[in-house]
Amino acid sequence: MNDRKRNSMGRWLGAMVAASMLLAACGTSAEPPIPTREPAPTFTPTTEGAAPAVDPAVEAAAATAAAQAAAPQEEPAAEQPATEQPAAQEPAATQPAAEEAAPAETPTTAPTPTVVQAAEVVINSQINVRGGPGTNYNIVGAANAGQRYPVTGKNNDGTWWQINFNGQAGWVFGELVTAQNVQAVAVAPNIPAPPPTNTPAPVPPTPVPQPTQPPADQPPAEQPPAEQPPAEQPPANNDSFPFTLGATESCAPNAGNTYFSGFIRDSNNNLMNGVCVHIAFYGPRTTKCSGCDGVGDGIWGFNPFGGPADPGTTVEIFVVPCSGNMPFGGQTEQSGFGDLTPQSPKWTRTINASEQCTGITFYKK
Numbered sequence: 001m002n003d004r005k006r007n008s009m010g011r012w013l014g015a016m017v018a019a020s021m022l023l024a025a026c027g028t029s030a031e032p033p034i035p036t037r038e039p040a041p042t043f044t045p046t047t048e049g050a051a052p053a054v055d056p057a058v059e060a061a062a063a064t065a066a067a068q069a070a071a072p073q074e075e076p077a078a079e080q081p082a083t084e085q086p087a088a089q090e091p092a093a094t095q096p097a098a099e100e101a102a103p104a105e106t107p108t109t110a111p112t113p114t115v116v117q118a119a120e121v122v123i124n125s126q127i128n129v130r131g132g133p134g135t136n137y138n139i140v141g142a143a144n145a146g147q148r149y150p151v152t153g154k155n156n157d158g159t160w161w162q163i164n165f166n167g168q169a170g171w172v173f174g175e176l177v178t179a180q181n182v183q184a185v186a187v188a189p190n191i192p193a194p195p196p197t198n199t200p201a202p203v204p205p206t207p208v209p210q211p212t213q214p215p216a217d218q219p220p221a222e223q224p225p226a227e228q229p230p231a232e233q234p235p236a237n238n239d240s241f242p243f244t245l246g247a248t249e250s251c252a253p254n255a256g257n258t259y260f261s262g263f264i265r266d267s268n269n270n271l272m273n274g275v276c277v278h279i280a281f282y283g284p285r286t287t288k289c290s291g292c293d294g295v296g297d298g299i300w301g302f303n304p305f306g307g308p309a310d311p312g313t314t315v316e317i318f319v320v321p322c323s324g325n326m327p328f329g330g331q332t333e334q335s336g337f338g339d340l341t342p343q344s345p346k347w348t349r350t351i352n353a354s355e356q357c358t359g360i361t362f363y364k365k
Contacts, residue, residue: 117181119151121161124177125293126329128261128301129170132192133160135296138358139261140170141254142303151179153188162188166256176294243275243319243344246361251349254356258309260317261301262360264290271298272364276322276338279304281315284337288330289322308354315351319344319362 123143130137133155143149143165152169153162160171161179169190249262264275273291278284279302290300302317309315323338324331331337344362 119180119182119185120148121151121163121172121177121179121182123147123149123172126303127172127176127293128259128295128303129163129165129172131169131171132194133162133171134194135173135299136194137171137192138195139259139301139356140168141165141257141356142259142301143172144306151182151185153190154182154185155191156187161185162191173294241319241342241344241365243362243364245345245347246363249347249357249360251355251357253353255308255354257303257307258305258351258354258356259301259303260315260357260360261299262317262358262362263298264300264319264362264364265298266364269363273297274322275300275362275364276320276326277317277362278320278337278340279315279317281313284333284340286330286332287320287326287337287340289326292326292330293328309351311352313351314348316346316348317360318342318346 123145125145127143128139129141129143131140149163149165149170149172151161152164154160155162155171159174161174161177161182163170163172169188243264260279262277264272264277266272271291273289275290276287277290277300278287281304285304286302288300288302291297292300295301304315320343321339321341324336327335347360349357
């Protein structure tokens, strides 16, 4: 080996020794990179006195070792808890309020005015209109099916409605009408007091006319009989009737409607249901039963003309046997009648002007 080669090898070994000493002096535990074996350098002869050539690979390895030795060693970073890691993205709540979209304004619409419906009743079928909330009040008229009347009040338990009946206060039973828009109807302030219970007046015995004795000094043939007022005689065969007629009716003018109503009572003055009463004019007309059609215990009633009666009309009302089916509203010529044999004296009246007659009472013996 010539001198040049020896010098070159000496420099390379010196660089390697210097690098190793620098690494050992720093006291680092990091291992130096393992140099890659390079092929043997090829030396090019130079002229005498020229600087010896340095292998570029040896210089690069020495420079790298020197840089690593001079650089301060970094300590391994301590492992941070997951909760201390910065969030990758700010939550939406931290955004400035100015960035939030303003809510859309809702257009204001004018309120629709509320229409208050008037309270009224619709009559389901022909019924009596009374002067108070009960069947013990007098009948003030009759209402026909389909008619409508304004409601002006109610009774305390709400079973009867007070109506404006042709300009006057009338009462109808709630189960016989259809009430509409009555939620706010208040108790009527002018409910009349119940009328006293009708007590039949005792029937006085019919006086028997005594024969007139002529004076003793006059022959009977020459003395005219004294004039006697006609005695009020009971109807013929009155004793054979199971019912008698009381004198308890009351008739009053009623230009709008002619009607009749009354009661059936037993011998103890108790109201009786299921007793048939017939009204006749111009021939057989209608048969009803007491307490039927929801009119109340012991009560019967007729509104046969649907308005005023023709002047000069004569009506007869009397008790008859109950027979056959009794439809709602009573038996008529269309439905057929049962036995019309009188079971009581006949209550008879000729109507010259429209009127209402109430309290016509038949008593069972």
